[in-house]
Amino acid sequence: MAQAKAGDTVQVHYTGRKTDGTVFDSSSGRSPLQFKVGSGMVIRGFDEGVKGMAIGEARTVHIPVEDAYGPSNQDMIFEFDRSMIPDDIELEVGLTLHMHQDGNPQDLPVVVRNVTATSVTLDANHPLAGEDLIFDIELVGINPGK
Incomplete structure (x- = not known):
């Protein structure tokens, strides 16, 4: 079974939470998020969290500040x-x-x-700067890179 890797374009459903459980974003009720793995289109921790996932797989990814939006400046x-x-x-x-x-x-x-x-x-910091984040991710599609 194919697994997501750098260069692939993937589609995922997700819910993002702060460590206190507050949901700040979700694809629920919307089309899946599509992005190219390794391209910098999403935060590093989310990008890394998708690597190795197979279609239909779900996982929870804990992303430290450094791999999210960075510390508050x-x-x-x-x-x-x-x-x-x-x-x-x-x-x-x-x-x-x-x-x-x-x-x-x-x-x-x-x-x-x-x-x-x-x-x-x-x-002017990103609203989630300085926060560790948690994402529940479900991989729903992979278009292999070339």
């Missing part, structure tokens, strides 16, 4: 003067905003971490 946390944020935006902790960067056509998603009368703290 303090250089990606910024404090701004409150007056720099438009008044029509109601700021609350946990709100995701999109910052425009000069010279970059894509906006950078940032999460509001703290709000005071005079300042706003924004975090």
